[in-house]
Amino acid sequence: MSLHHDAVAVLSGWTAPTPEEEALRVEFLGHLRAHDDAMTRECVPGHLTATTAVLSHDGTQVLLTLHPKAGKWLPMGGHCEISDTSLAAVALREAWEESGISGLRLLPGPLAVDRHEVWCHPPRSWHLDVEYAAVAPAGAEAVMSEESLDLRWFPVDQIPELSDEATRRLAKRGQAALDSGSRVLG
Numbered sequence: 001m002s003l004h005h006d007a008v009a010v011l012s013g014w015t016a017p018t019p020e021e022e023a024l025r026v027e028f029l030g031h032l033r034a035h036d037d038a039m040t041r042e043c044v045p046g047h048l049t050a051t052t053a054v055l056s057h058d059g060t061q062v063l064l065t066l067h068p069k070a071g072k073w074l075p076m077g078g079h080c081e082i083s084d085t086s087l088a089a090v091a092l093r094e095a096w097e098e099s100g101i102s103g104l105r106l107l108p109g110p111l112a113v114d115r116h117e118v119w120c121h122p123p124r125s126w127h128l129d130v131e132y133a134a135v136a137p138a139g140a141e142a143v144m145s146e147e148s149l150d151l152r153w154f155p156v157d158q159i160p161e162l163s164d165e166a167t168r169r170l171a172k173r174g175q176a177a178l179d180s181g182s183r184v185l186g
Helices: 003-013 019-034 087-099 165-179
Strands: 046-055 061-066 076-079 112-118 125-135 151-155
Touching (some): 003 019, 003 125, 019 046, 046 087, 061 087, 076 087, 087 125
Antiparallel strands (some): 046 061, 046 076
């Protein structure tokens, strides 16, 4: 199955938890139908991306990166690559690349969707973001990548002001999924 087909299947089978996210889910599916290249950064006016909230082994903390372009504390995430086979694989790859943590375990997802303006194609482009959460092994130490100005663990209920509501929502949903005993994926 291609990455494009996986995205259609994932979003078609996902139940959005809010009316706003349901509208985005439908918008993302329409974008996929209209653009064969919707999974690539070359797709204008926007493209699908994957984000992952990396949680500590006990779910009390979330690892955030100080994003150089956004100037905010955000979860790990980014663009799809040709070698990616699924949105879940994109989410896990990006989380590992940006956190340096081996052994991350993805929670079943997605947990959220978000649409935000980005700088890929000036003057305006959009990331149609499909969001997941992953759990780090106990004692995991993060290693900052070149894509970050800083990398820190924050309590899920104390995400800094220099962040956004989508980050807070994703971290809380990841924590709730872990607390509910969701089966982690390898």
